[in-house]
Amino acid sequence: MTSELSTTFDPAEIEARWYRHWEETGGFRPERPDAEAFTIVNPPPNVTGSLHIGHALDNTLQDVVIRYERLRGKDALWVVGTDHAGIATQMVVERQLEEKQDKRTNYSREEFVDKVWAWKAESGGKITHQLRRLGCSMDWSREQFTMDPHFTKAVLRTFVDLYNDGLIYRDKRLVNWDPKLKTAISDLEVEQQTIPGSFWHFKYPLADGVTLDSGQDYIEVATTRPETMLADMAVAVHPSDERYKSVVGKHVILPLTGRRIPIVADEHADPELGSGAVKITPGHDFNDFEVGKRAGFAPAEMLNMLDGDANVCQTADGLVPEEFIGLHRFKRDGVDGARELVVQRLKEQEYLIPHVVRTKHDEVQMLDAEPRQIATPFGDRGGVAIEPWLTDQWYVDAAKLAEKPIKDVRDGTIEIVPKSWEKTFFNWMENIQPWCVSRQLWWGHRIPAWFGFSPLVFETQDDSEGSMWKRLADEPEEVFVAESEDGVILKATEFYRNHCPPQFTVDVELRDAVGHKRNGDHFTIYLKRDPDVLDTWFSSALWPFATLGWPDASPPVTPAKAGVSGDSTHTPEMPASAGMTYLEKHFPNSLLISGFDILFFWDARMMMMGQYNMGEAPWPRLYLHGLVRAADGSKMSKSKGNVVDPLGLIDQFGADALRFFMAAMESQGRDIKMDEKRVEGYRNFATKLWNATRFCQSNGIGRSTTIKAPTARLAANQWIIGEVQTCVEELDRAMADLRFDAAANAIYQFTWSKFCDWYLELIKPVFAEGADPEAMPAVETRAVAGWALDQILVMLHPFMPFITEELWHAQGERQYDLIVASWPNPRAAVSKDATDAIDWVIDLTTNVRSARNELGIPPGAKLAAYVPHASDLAASTIARSSAAIERLARLTPVTIGEAPAGPAMQVTAQSGSGAGDVFVIPLAGIIDVEAEKSRLEKALAASDKEAKSLGGRLSNPNFVERAKPEAVDKAKADFAHHTAEVERLKAALERLG
Template structure:
C-alpha cells in the first residue's frame, strides 16, 4: 500500500527523519562480508571547523560516489573523522582563556592539554552534525580523531621509523615564523597580501679603499642596494651581484663595511641578483630571507653561522658577532602601539650618517626629496595569527621529502595512481621533483608531541616511549623531552591506513587498503594528497588509493574567490534551510566539471528545488492513477509503444550514468538523470499515458501501464538517490511496502529488449510536438490553438503514427486534422519531424504582415546589438583591461543576441 503524499514538498520535514533512520539502523555500512570492497576516506575537517561551501562540494561528490557504489552492491566504506588542527584548536582555547582574563602560561602543559580535551568534548566537532545535514552517508560508528590513542601510536611509530631510517632529522633552516603564535607554520598557512610599503635605497661603503669606476656608474666608493625591509640590514652578511654584470666584476671578492653595525661583509657573485632590477646589487640577509638563505649557502655560509637579529616575538636581539648597537636591542621590528621600531630607527640613523639615498620626485618644476619610494608590496601574513610572517632561522625537525617523493612520482608516471583531471599531473611533477625538506615541528602544546629526548650534552634519543629512550641513553642519564609537537599534516598523511587500525594488522586494513579513490580540492594536492602518497608507500609499501580526483573551488557568482573580507561568502547551511539539502547537492554535482571552478548561482539551486518538486508532483500523479511500487528489478513486459519507449529510455539513462560515474564526470551523470526525469518521464511519458487511464481501470493496457510506470519511477528513485537521497527515500517508501530502504536497493538492471518500431514512433511524435510548440512560440500563436496540417510525402513512421495515433498528435502537438497530401496555397509555416515536413496554413490564424514587421524589427535590433558586442570583444584593449565580469557579461550578451538573430531569421523563413 502506498502512502498518500502531501500536496507540497517540504524538504525540512523529511531530511532529519531519514538521516536519523539511516544512521540509527547502521545503513551507511551494511554487513556485506563477501562483497567487493569500495573505500573512500574524507579529508578530515578541523575539529574547530564549521561547514563552508567548499566542504559542501567536496563531501557531496564523495557521497554521490559512495551511495552509487553501495547501490552497486559493494562493501562501501566511507571513513569519517576530524583533525585535531593544532594551531586552530589551541587558538580557540587560548581565546576562551583571554575572555576570562586568563592565559595559557598560567597552566602547566598537561593542565592546558586537559583544557583542550575538555573543550573538544563540549564544543568540538560541530561540523560532524553539519555533514549529517548535508546527507553524508559516512560510517559514523568508526568515527576517527587524529589524536585518538590508536592514531597517536601510529604517528609515533612513523616518526621513529623515519628517524631510524635516516629520513627524519633536526636541522637549522629558515621557516615561516608567526611572531604572534610563536610557532613555525606551513606555506599553506601563509597568505600573501598586497600592502602599501616603501623601497629604500642605501649606500654600502666599499672597504679597503676600493672604488668603482664604470661608465654606467661613474666614480664611487659605495654600492647602492635597495630594500623593502631596511631593519634586516642589522643582520646582513653579504652583497650579491650577477656574475655577468660588467659593472661590478672588479669588486667581486672585495668587501663592504655596513653602516650602523660596521660589519665587514663580502661581495659575492650569484645569479639571484638581477642586473635589470634596480642597481643590480642585492643585500643578503640569510637568516631572514628564503632567497638570501640559499645565496648564503652557495657563498659558503653554514646555516649555523647565519646571523639572527630577532627573537620569537620579532623583537631585535643581539647577533652572534655582537655588532648590533645597544639602542636597537628590544625594539620591535616595526612601529608598534605608537612606538617607533627597529625599521624607523635604522632609517633615521642611515639618514643622519649620510647612507640613505633619497627618492627624488619632480613636481611643478621643483625637486622634492623623500626618504623612500612608495611601493605596493606582496607581504606574507599568517592566516590565523594575522601578523606579518618573519622568515626565521631556527632548529626544527625535517623529513627528507625528496626521498619519500620518488615512489609517488613513479606511480603517477606509470599510471599506478591516476590523477583526474590529468592536467594536474604537470603541476604535481613540478612540485614533487623540486620538493624541499618538510618542516614537521611546531612550537605548540596541543598535538602529537615529538618522541625525542635530549641528554644534558644535547644528544638526542628518539623512541616510542620515555622508557625506551632512557634505555638507549643508559641508567642515570638525565633526559628532557622535546617541547615541540608535530605538524598536523604529518598525522593526517597517515589517514588512509591509520584509520583502518594500522599499525595493528586488522581485517579492515587487509580488506580496505589500498583505498579506491580520494576526492580532494586541488589546493591541498601537496599539503595532504602528495604526503599521503609518500606515507602510503613508506609504511604500507603500496599506493594509498587507485585514483585521485581533484575538484575546483566554489567561487562567488562573479567569479571572485570567496572571502569574509569581501563579504561574498555563501553559507551552505542557509541554502539547505531555504532550498533543502537535495537541491544544494544536485547543484554541486551538476556544476562539477572535472576540476573547473564552480560559480555560485542561487537561482540554479532554486531550480533544482523545483526539479525535486516536479518529481514529487509526478509521484502524486502516479499515486492518483493507482501506480505503486514495482515488484521487479527487470523491466515488465510491455506491448504499448509508450511503455516500450520509457523502458528503452531507462536503459539508455542507466548506461549513460554508469559511463559518467566510471569517468567521474559528475556533471554528465547529474544531467543524464535530470533530463530523463524532467524531459522524458514527466513531460512526455506521463502525458503519453494519460489517455490509458481515461478508459477502463482494469483493462490490459491500464494494468501494463501501471506496472511499467511504477517500475520506471522506481528506477528513477534508485538512479537519482546518490544525488538527492532524502526525497528519493521518502518517495520510495510512499510508493508502497518494500521490506528494505532505498539506500540498500539494487542498482537498475532493466534486462529488456524493446521494439525499435515502437520507440521510433514515440520519438517521432515528441519531435513533431516540440517543433510545433517552438514554431507557435516564435510566431506568437497561442500554445493551445489547434491547427490543420498537411504532410505531402510522409515517411513510413509518419504514415503509421498518423493512422494509428491521430488522437495523440491532436492532444500533444495540437494538430488536427492531419492530411497526408499537398497543402493549399497561401501563407504557411513549416515544421519537421525526422525527414517529414509538415505544412501548417496560417491564413486567418495570425496577421502575416504585422507578424513579419514585428519579427524584422526584433531581428534588426538583435543584429545591431550583436555586431556592437562583437566589435567590443574583438578589441584587445577591452578584453585585457576591462573587469573580468564585464567581459564575461559582454560574451554572454553576444551569445544571446546571436542566438536571437538565428531564431528570428528562422521565424521569418517560416512565413515565406
C-alpha cells in the first residue's frame, strides 16, 4: 500500500529521520559473511575539525562508492574515525586554559593529558555529527580514534619494529621549527606568505692578505636574513664564476664574531643573483644545510645560534658577542631584535654596502637595503615565521620504505586515478627525504624510547670509593626502545649487566633524569623517557589495517571512555567469514579516495606502512580528487571571505542536492568551481522526482515486486525497459572507471528526460479519463512504471540517499530498506521495432518544438504535416501512433505524400537506422512569413556583429592577458552565446525558405 506524499518536498525532516533509522538498524554494515568484501577507510579528520567544503566533496565520493557496492551485494565496510591531531588539539585545550588565566605548565604532563581527554569527551568529534548530516553511511558502531588503546598498540609496535630494523633513528638535522608552539612541524603545516622585507649587502673581509683578481680585499655577500650571519660557517661561490676562482679554498673573517670561515665552490650559488657570493648558515637554512654537508661539515658540527623561542643563544664556538645573547631574532613589540642590531653594528663598522637608488629627479639616495617582497614560511597554526632549526629528532628512513610503493605503482599493483598524478608521485618518492616523526608536544603517542648512560666503563679508584662506573662525557646516551616499560627495563638491565663485572648487580629504574647510583656492589641505573610524541601522520599511516585490529587478529576495541586515557570496556563483534579473520577479510582495502593535496603526507605513507607491516599494498586503487574552489576559480580562504559552509548549503537546499552537485562536478581530479545555482538546480531535480512519484501514486502506480523487468507489449513500456538497461550499463561503466560525473549525468538524464519528460507523457493516455483501469494497457503500464521508478530510486540512491529512501517506502510496504536493496538487473529482451518507434516520435517532437520556438509559433497550435517520402518506420508509427504524435508534437493530420505549394518549414525525424524522415509543415495562415523573416534577419545581423566584435577582442593578446579574469570569462561566454544565436537564426531562416 502506497503512502501518499505531501505536495511539498521538505529535505530537513526526511534527512534527520532516515539517517537515525539507518544507524539504529545497522544499515551501514549489513552482515554478509559470505559476500565479497568491499572496504574503504575515510581520511580521518582532525578531532578538532568541522565540516568544510573539501570534506563534503571527499566524503560524498566515498559514500557514493560504498552505497553503490552495498547495493551490488558486497560486504561493504566504510571505516570511520578521527585523528587525535596533536598540535591542533593541544592548542585548543591550551587556549581554553588561557581564557581562565591558566596554562599547561601549571600541570603535570599526565594532568594535562587528562584535560585533553575530558575535552574530547565533551567537545571533540563535532565533525562526525556533521558527516552524518551529509548522509555518510559509515560503520559508526566501530568508530576509531588514533589514540584508542588498540591503535596505540599498533603505533608502538610499528615504531619498535622499524627501530629494530634500522629504519628509525635519531639524527641532527634541520626541521621546520615553530617558535610559538615550540615544536617541529611538517611541511603540510607550513604555508608560504609574501611579506615586505629587505635585501642587505655586506663586506666579508678576506683573510691572510688575500685579494680578488680585481684587487678587492673583501667578498660582497647579499642576504635577506642578516641576523643569521652570527652562525655563518662558509661563503659559497659558483664553481664557474671567474670572479672568485682564485679565492676558492681561502677564508674570510666573519664580521662581529671574528670567525674564520672558508670560501667553497658550490652550484647553489647563483652568479646572476646579487654579488654571486652566498653566506652559508647550515644551522638555519635548508639549502645551506645541504651546502654545508657537501663542504664537509657534519650536522653535529653545524652552529646553532637560536634557542626554541627563536632568541639568540651562544654558538658552540663561543664567538657570538654577549650583547646579542637573549635578543629575539626579529623586532618584537617595538623592541629591536638581533636583525636590527646586526645591521646597526655592521653599518657602524663599515661592513654595510648601501643600496643606491636614483629618484625621479635624478638625485642619488643611499638606503641600508633594497626593499623586496620576501616569500616567508609561516606555521599555519602558530602564525609566526618558521625557523629552520638544527635539532636532534627521530627520523624514518623514508627512502628505504618508498622502494616497494614505487614498484607497486610502476607494475600496476596500485593504480593511481587519474594516471596523470603518477609523474608527481614518482618525482617525490624517488627524491624523498628522511621523515621527521618526533614532535615536542604532550598530547599524542609518546615515543617508546628511554635514554641512559652510554658507554659505562668500570674503573678502579685509589680512594675509599674503590671501584666505580663512570660515563665518558664525549659519548652519546644509550637508547632503549620497547613497547612497554617492563620491556625497556628488561632490555636495559641486560645491557648494563653485560657491561658490569660479575661481582656487581644492576637494577634499572625509570626516572625523569638520566643517572646512576652505587650502593656497595649494587648499581641502580636511571632511565629517562623521551618526552616527545610522534607526528600524527605516523599513526594515521597505519589506518588501513590498525583500524581492522592489527597487530592482533582479534577485533579492535571501541574508543576510550570519556576522560579516561587508554580505558575500554567493550569489544564489538566482528564476524569472521569462511574461516577468515576480520583483518584478513577487509585488508587490503578495496579503494582509497583522497584529495591530491595529501598524496605524500598520508597516501604514500600508508603505502609504505602497508608494505612494511602487512607485506602488501594497502589498496589496489587510489583515486585523487581535486579541490573545491570559489566560483571565480580562486582558492577559498577566510581572509578572502569566499569560504562556503557546506552545512549552510544543506540547510538551504538539502544534503541530496549538495551531494549530487559534488558528484556531478567531479571529473577525474579537476578542481570544482562552487556554484550555488547548480546546487539549487539539483534541489529542483529532487523536486521533479518527488512530483513524478506523486503522479505515479495518483494513477495507482506503486512498488514493484520483481528485480527482473515485467513483461511488456506496449511500445512505450518496452522502450522504458530498454532505457533502464542502458542507464544501468552506463552507470556501471562510469563507476568502474571512477567517473563520478559520468555516473551522475547518466542517472540525471535518464530520470529527468527519459522517465519524467517522455515516459510519463507517453503513458498518460493509458490513464486518461474514461480508460478502463483493469484493461491490459493499464495493468501492464502500472507494473512497468512502478518497476522503472524503483530502478531509478536504486540507481539514484548512492547520490541522493535521503529522498530515494523516502520515495522507496512511499511506494508501498517493503521487506527491506533501499540502502540494502539489490542493484538493477533487468534481464529483459525488448523489441527494437518498438523502441525505434518511440525514439522516432521523441526525435520528431523535439525537433518540432524547437522549430516552433524559433519561429514564434504557439506551442499549443495544431499543425498539418506532410511526409513526401516516408520510411517504413515512419509509415508504421504514423499509422499506429497518430494520437501520440498529435498529443506530443501537436501535428494533425499527418499525411504521407507531397505538401501543397506555399511557405512551409521542414523538420526531420531521425530513425534508429540513421535515415531521416522529412516533415513539411505549411505555414500559410499560421504566421506572417515576411514579417518573421524580417525579424529573424535583424536579430541575425545583431548577433553576427556582436560575435565578430567579441571574437576580435578575444583574439587580442593585450585584452586576454591584461583584463580581469572575470571580464575575459564574460567575453568568452557572450561570444559563445552570440555564435550559437547566429547558427540558430540561420537555421530558422532556412526553415522559412
